[in-house]
Amino acid sequence: MELKPIKQSFSVQYDYQLHFTKDLFHKGNTLFLDIIEDYKDYEAVKLFFVVDKGVAENHPQLLSKISSFCGLHSNHLNFTQSLIIDGGEQSKNHAAYIDLVLKGINENAICRHSFVVVIGGGAVIDMVGYAAAIAHRGVKLIRIPTTVLSQNDSAVGVKNSVNIFNKKNFLGTFAPPYAIINDSDFLDTLEQRDWIAGIAEAIKVALIKDKDFFEYIAKNAEALKERQLEAMQYVIYKCAEMHMHHISQGGDPFESGSSRPLDFGHWAAHKLEFMTNYNLRHGEAVAKGIALDVTYAQLIGLITKEELTTIVDVMRTIGFDLSLPLNSDMEVEQLLAGIEEFREHLGGQLTITLISGLGKKHDVHEIDIKIMKQAIEKLNHQMAIK
Known part of the structure; x- marks a missing residue:
């Protein structure tokens, strides 16, 4: 009996949206709630936040606003923790940062029907996206970029990565986020060099x-x-x-060419x-x-x-x-x-x-x-x- 090769092909539909807003976690702004409810509206969705340390320092009310907002909508938003991570390229250079995020995902029982929500610059978003993509073979991710460069480029794509062997982005995944939210308030506190760099x-x-x-x-x-x-x-x-x-239109979203x-x-x-x-x-x-x-x-x-x-x-x-x-x-x-x-x-x-x-x-x-x-x-x- 000749055993012929078994061949198959399949396609997977990816959908994600980029939203624009101001003061995302103000109690009168329902955008974040709407995004979560669009995913699941019959029970609270577990949320694990990872926040760039520089962003937290420049926006000292951010962490309390996040927890208060989730508490206000606790029927839909199950807040677990806000983990503060050092920002900048160093976050992509050391495995310890990946381990911290994976530890938080594990300890907060974040599953594939939960969300990691990352708030920060492009490097932190890259690293947290990589950790989210390898946990449980991929947990859902919402990106909230806080720099010009991450709002117009690095956070709007489908790639996540970290650096190793002295090579930029040597480790990485193609894993589209569930959503991206650009909040213009975060741009106010950028240093001039960061304001310019993203252009x-x-x-x-x-x-x-x-x-x-x-x-x-x-x-x-x-x-x-x-x-x-x-x-x-x-x-x-x-x-x-x-x-x-x-x-979406280039014909090679995962860069196989x-x-x-x-x-x-x-x-x-x-x-x-x-x-x-x-x-x-x-x-x-x-x-x-x-x-x-x-x-x-x-x-x-x-x-x-x-x-x-x-x-x-x-x-x-x-x-x-x-x-x-x-x-x-x-x-x-x-x-x-x-x-x-x-x-x-x-x-x-x-x-x-x-x-x-x-x-x-x-x-x-x-x-x-x-x-x-x-x-x-x-x-x-x-x-x-x-």
């Missing part, structure tokens, strides 16, 4: 997808630098919308973060990575000098320092090693996204290292004389 991801997606959006950012560069909320809210909304549309256009500028950014011991914010590193890659694109004839000048001037007007912190030939070589690490992370053929004009994505499958070194020199020279 890099909006510039990135505008440059590869939407010339009109880039022109909006250019026109409002001073307003963004000066923290005008209306301009920033539009940038966050448009950037998040474009990211989510790419995930070799092209990763939303990581434009990121091969250098990831390496620069590591080389600076993560003293660079992710968005700051992305801005430098974009500046380097558009300089390279100009040197190989993909974009004009005028387009390069426009891009660099917009980023500098917003407040980005685009110089590359490289002090020796050895450090230049260390940065360039990030190209192969970028290929290795995704696998398959090297694919680096560049642009061939404002709003025009252009993938290349090889990098001329000699010209990339020229791009490094040109960018740093340009930053030194302005």
Whole structure:
């Protein structure tokens, strides 16, 4: 008897929504309650909160507001605990933080019909999302991002990750959240560098997808630098919308191919973060990575000098320092090693996204290292004389 292979295929529908609000846990705001009731309205749903320490310190009433809000709606919200976690990239660098979240999930008996609710910046959201995805093979997650970068980029996708082996995002999962909630109140207390840093991801997606959006950012560069909320809210909304549309319409939401256009500028950014011991914010590193890659694109004839000048001037007007912190030939070589690490992370053929004009994505499958070194020199020279 011949035993033929048994083959099957199946598809899984993923649905999640991004909500916008202000003062989420005010007793008169029912958005959070509505989201939980939409999931289950006949009994209280168990909730385990994980809060970025910096957010808790900058919003000293937050923890009491969460517990009071849940108490007010105890028929639907079963509050268990608010765990405070150190914020920043360090939360992704040490397994002890993952263990703390897993311990909380276990001790509070959070099951696959319960929710982990994470409130914080992109790094904390990445780490807590990873822990939630591996507990019970996945417990439900609500993300409440508190920085510009996490509200417009890192928290609106389907990825979770932590760092190991000196490599950014080496461990991770594809696990869409149940919902994301952007609360504009959290932006008020951001340091200026964090306010600015997240704009890099909006510039990135505008440059590869939407010339009109880039022109909006250019026109409002001073307003963004000066923290005008209306301009920033539009940038966050448009950037998040474009990211989510790419995930659903791009045909490769779990990155099974070799092209990763939303990581434009990121091969250098990831390496620069590591080389600076993560003293660079992710968005700051992305801005430098974009500046380097558009300089390279100009040197190989993909974009004009005028387009390069426009891009660099917009980023500098917003407040980005685009110089590359490289002090020796050895450090230049260390940065360039990030190209192969970028290929290795995704696998398959090297694919680096560049642009061939404002709003025009252009993938290349090889990098001329000699010209990339020229791009490094040109960018740093340009930053030194302005």
